[in-house]
Amino acid sequence: MSKAPTKPPYALTIASSDSSGGAGIQADLKTMTRFGVYGGSVIVSTTAQNTQGVDSTHVLPPAEIRAQYKSIIEDIDIDVIKLGMLATAEAIETVDDCLTEYNGPVVIDPVMVATSGDRLLAEDAIDAYTDLFAHATLLTPNADETEALTGVWPDTAGARERAAEQFFTWGVDAVLFKGGHVRDDADTVQDILITADAGTQLTVTGDRVETAHTHGSGCTLASGIAARLAHGVDVETAVTDGVNFVQTALQNAATVGSNGSVNHLVELAEDTEYSS
Secondary structure (H helix, E strand, O other): OOOOOOOOOEEEEEEEEEOOOOOHHHHHHHHHHHOOOEEEEEEEEEEEEOOOOEEEEEEOOHHHHHHHHHHHHOOOOOOEEEEOOOOOHHHHHHHHHHHHHOOOOEEEOOOOEOOOOOEOOOHHHOOOHHHHHHHOOEEOOOHHHHHHHHOOOOOOHHHHHHHHHHHHHOOOOEEEEOOOOOOOOOOEEEEEEEEOOOEEEEEEEEEOOOOOOOEOHHHHHHHHHHHHHHOOOOHHHHHHHHHHHHHHHHHOOEOOOOOOEOOOOOOOOOHHHHOO
16 A cells, blocks of 8 residues: 655755765755755756865856756745855856745855865855845855955954854845864864844854864755755754754764765764654
8 A cells, every 4th residue: 555645845955066976966965865855956067076176167057057946946845945066156146046036945055165175166256145145044154265255264253243244234144153164273163153133042062073074064064954944943953953963974974085075874863853
């Protein structure tokens, strides 16, 4: 006897492909699946890369990016959108235009540089982000991205507040300052959530995981948070769950390739906790 069809939450990632599978679209879809969310994708660009670096990037034409998005929204109800590597100003502007009529939560990971150090965003594309940020329910920049966007290195409470105010001016609802690149000699990492309406809301502190297997950690965090938002939880809960998952995925990293990757196959602490 067959069971009746189910309707899982649906998350859409608009980002770029990572041929090695550790980051980008591939990381997003794996993470969404682990959180019980049906994932779809709009591919902005393809990359030839592995755990050691990025060899080449090919950005799709704006018309093809737009066609992918249009095809999905004409048929499927989207519960959350996650934005990752968008590569160029033209691609960012295309995505911005696509999201004009979308009213659901949007998580933006402003990907600029890969863990390997390879640049993933054109120099002239940084300014294009400011219009796109108006769609952001949550922005998840690392310290380097925060400095590139606002001119502020977010290593103190005051600095984070100044950077947050600039993000809020651009229309961001909340920003998660990731602490992995701040004070690399510290034993712990603090990820700090600041919201436009209430200030600092959450500080998630975890042990610093001493591993080189960090490929895909930023993509995995943003897509994990997006997946939880697709389930209807609040931003604070989504951030906590996403951060905890990434820490577990780093502690149990996958030895894939020379530098390894976060392990998207790691068991969730309580699988049933993320299924509703």
